[in-house]
Amino acid sequence: MKAYELTMKQMMDALGKKELSAYELVTSLIGRIEEKEPGVKALNCVCADEAIAQAKASDERRAGGKQKGVFDGIPVIVKDNICTKGVKTTCSSKMLENFVPPYDAHVIELFQNKGIITLAKSNLDEFAMGSSTENSAFQASANPWDLRRVPGGSSGGSAAAVSAGFSSFALGSDTGGSIRQPASYCGVVGLKPTYGAVSRYGLVAFASSLDQIGPLTRTVEDAAFAMGTIYGYDKRDSTSMNIGYPDYTRAIGKDIKGMRIGLPKEYFGAGLDSDVKDAVDKAVSTMQSLGAIVEETALPTFAYALLSYYIISSAEATSNLSRYDGVKYGYRAKDFDGIVDMYIQTRNEGFGPEVKRRMMLGNYVLSSGYYDAYYLKALKVRTLIKQDFDRLFEKYDCILSPTAPTPAFFAGEKSDPMQMYLTDIYTVPVNIAGLTAVSVPCALSAQGLPIGIQLIARPMGEETMLSVAYALEQTSPAIGAPAFAGGGM
Amino acid sequence: MRVPISEVEKIAALSRLSFSDQEKRQYQHHLEEVLKTAQKLDELDTSGIKPTAHIQGIENVQRADVVKESMDNELLTMNAPEKENGCFIVPKVVE
Numbered sequence: 086m087k088a089y090e091l092t093m094k095q096m097m098d099a100l101g102k103k104e105l106s107a108y109e110l111v112t113s114l115i116g117r118i119e120e121k122e123p124g125v126k127a128l129n130c131v132c133a134d135e136a137i138a139q140a141k142a143s144d145e146r147r148a149g150g151k152q153k154g155v156f157d158g159i160p161v162i163v164k165d166n167i168c169t170k171g172v173k174t175t176c177s178s179k180m181l182e183n184f185v186p187p188y189d190a191h192v193i194e195l196f197q198n199k200g201i202i203t204l205a206k207s208n209l210d211e212f213a214m215g216s217s218t219e220n221s222a223f224q225a226s227a228n229p230w231d232l233r234r235v236p237g238g239s240s241g242g243s244a245a246a247v248s249a250g251f252s253s254f255a256l257g258s259d260t261g262g263s264i265r266q267p268a269s270y271c272g273v274v275g276l277k278p279t280y281g282a283v284s285r286y287g288l289v290a291f292a293s294s295l296d297q298i299g300p301l302t303r304t305v306e307d308a309a310f311a312m313g314t315i316y317g318y319d320k321r322d323s324t325s326m327n328i329g330y331p332d333y334t335r336a337i338g339k340d341i342k343g344m345r346i347g348l349p350k351e352y353f354g355a356g357l358d359s360d361v362k363d364a365v366d367k368a369v370s371t372m373q374s375l376g377a378i379v380e381e382t383a384l385p386t387f388a389y390a391l392l393s394y395y396i397i398s399s400a401e402a403t404s405n406l407s408r409y410d411g412v413k414y415g416y417r418a419k420d421f422d423g424i425v426d427m428y429i430q431t432r433n434e435g436f437g438p439e440v441k442r443r444m445m446l447g448n449y450v451l452s453s454g455y456y457d458a459y460y461l462k463a464l465k466v467r468t469l470i471k472q473d474f475d476r477l478f479e480k481y482d483c484i485l486s487p488t489a490p491t492p493a494f495f496a497g498e499k500s501d502p503m504q505m506y507l508t509d510i511y512t513v514p515v516n517i518a519g520l521t522a523v524s525v526p527c528a529l530s531a532q533g534l535p536i537g538i539q540l541i542a543r544p545m546g547e548e549t550m551l552s553v554a555y556a557l558e559q560t561s562p563a564i565g566a567p568a569f570a571g572g573g574m
Numbered sequence: 575m576r577v578p579i580s581e582v583e584k585i586a587a588l589s590r591l592s593f594s595d596q597e598k599r600q601y602q603h604h605l606e607e608v609l610k611t612a613q614k615l616d617e618l619d620t621s622g623i624k625p626t627a628h629i630q631g632i633e634n635v636q637r638a639d640v641v642k643e644s645m646d647n648e649l650l651t652m653n654a655p656e657k658e659n660g661c662f663i664v665p666k667v668v669e
Contacts, residue, residue, distance in 0.1 A: 188649075324628070389617075392612050392614060395608065412662050413651075413653070417656065421665070423666070432591055436591075441589075449581075465624070465626075467629075468623050468624055
């Protein structure tokens with residue numbers, strides 16, 4: 086087995102036993118990237134020299150018995166909308182093409198305290214707005230299972246990178262499904278933490294009341310370890326929760342007998358691919374055979390979640406994106422006539438079409454005359470959706486659903502924005518209600534593409550959710566990784 | 575739901591964007607499509623329902639008003655498209 090094939094847990098064990106050095110690990114991953122990145126196009130930049138230097142430093146610490154804990158020497162790939170001091174953070178936008186943050190995001194500081202090495206920055210849909218990573222201003226990423234298909238989005242670069250063996254652990258961000266949907270498409274585990282569990286300090290804001298940073302890994306156990314590296318209170322994010330956080334790895338291997346799992350029937354309506362439906366049916370039988378109590382239930386407001394999501398997220402996005410004015414940082418147009426025209430030309434040239442679409446919708450629903458009818462209405466619907474989930478969690482420990490209606494689609498297949506939005510229909514309600522959810526790869530479609538199952542839990546219910554996720558993973562047929570079977574790539 | 579071109583132009587101006595005639599028609603079409611679908615929200619009775627702007631219901635997170643050292647000027651301005659003597663350069667603002 087090559088070092089790049091190891092899971093994060095295996096890497097930790099091998100480093101701990103000194104069977105493997107961080108230097109060997111990092112160079113193995115860099116070699117893998119050099120070989121496969123030209124086809125996958127998952128990364129915006131590779132920090133090779135810096136990562137090798139950090140790996141050598143990690144090995145020295147370990148040799149001297151001064152390692153910074155169990156994660157010292159573990160490499161990570163970071164979505165390119167998370168600020169890394171001294172390393173370009175572009176959001177895959179022309180607007181921030183040359184932006185070098187003068188500070189680190191909270192999660193990056195945590196990595197440094199633990200000796201975790203940032204190996205590369207991964208591609209995304211511009212400002213995390215999209216579901217295929219085709220909206221990047223620089224390059225469209227490909228799905229390692231079939232390079233003609235998309236990896237999903239917006240954390241498509243992170244999902245593709247983990248799937249392709251560029252890293253066992255990557256960070257994404259999830260505003261409406263941007264970790265879980267690409268995880269499903271690329272056959273990896275993607276976890277969206279409870280809103281407030283991971284500090285957003287240094288995450289370039291898209292929709293502040295919905296955004297959350299989370300991990301992508303190849304196993305559920307790795308997701309539990311990865312969560313342990315990023316959660317916790319940070320006073321610089323006023324929505325960060327100052328509570329006691331559990332050790333999520335306790336969830337691994339727990340018995341799920343007697344666990345109550347709800348299946349809201351609305352998740353199984355029109356548009357659901359038959360292979361995906363079969364995968365969910367199998368997962369349900371598996372859960373039952375393990376002693377879980379699975380019941381069909383209802384989430385009546387489901388049909389309104391996607392619409393409220395687009396109204397709320399676009400309104401917040403247009404507010405957050407008003408800071409890009411060509412003055413303090415980022416792109417500035419060359420030709421303009423006066424200051425207002427400078428703003429306009431800078432934004433015309435710096436933003437791509439999808440970002441402009443969201444800003445237009447956002448400003449429309451916030452403008453006088455339409456505010457009550459659309460924005461305020463969507464916020465009230467948000468209350469109803471939350472109440473719906475509250476009712477479900479009075480009865481169930483976990484909700485089970487497909488992650489996305491279909492497996493990965495072909496690049497260029499969804500040119501209509503509305504069709505693209507529909508790929509997030511099963512993931513957005515979680516963000517609207519501030520819940521936690523995880524996508525677990527469970528099956529392959531008839532065409533050999535990965536299918537993910539989504540598990541949803543109440544706020545701070547990660548531990549329960551991970552125990553179900555682990556049971557599901559252990560009893561599902563191993564789908565492997567295309568990286569190591571020589572498949573799609 | 576009709577969105578006249580004049581409305582598209584107004585929203586573009588609020589967004590500090592400008593469009594060609596063809597782009598205006600594209601954004602008009604997109605807005606009309608989303609808003610048409612959004613009318614579905616009216617099926618839900620929301621009278622007496624409080625809006626949720628924020629899921630945690632946190633209000634007024636405060637900290638002690640203590641002076642702290644701020645980031646170095648050079649770091650803060652290092653990404654500016656145009657700067658001089660630690661200041662951002664912009665086109666003339668007041669006529």
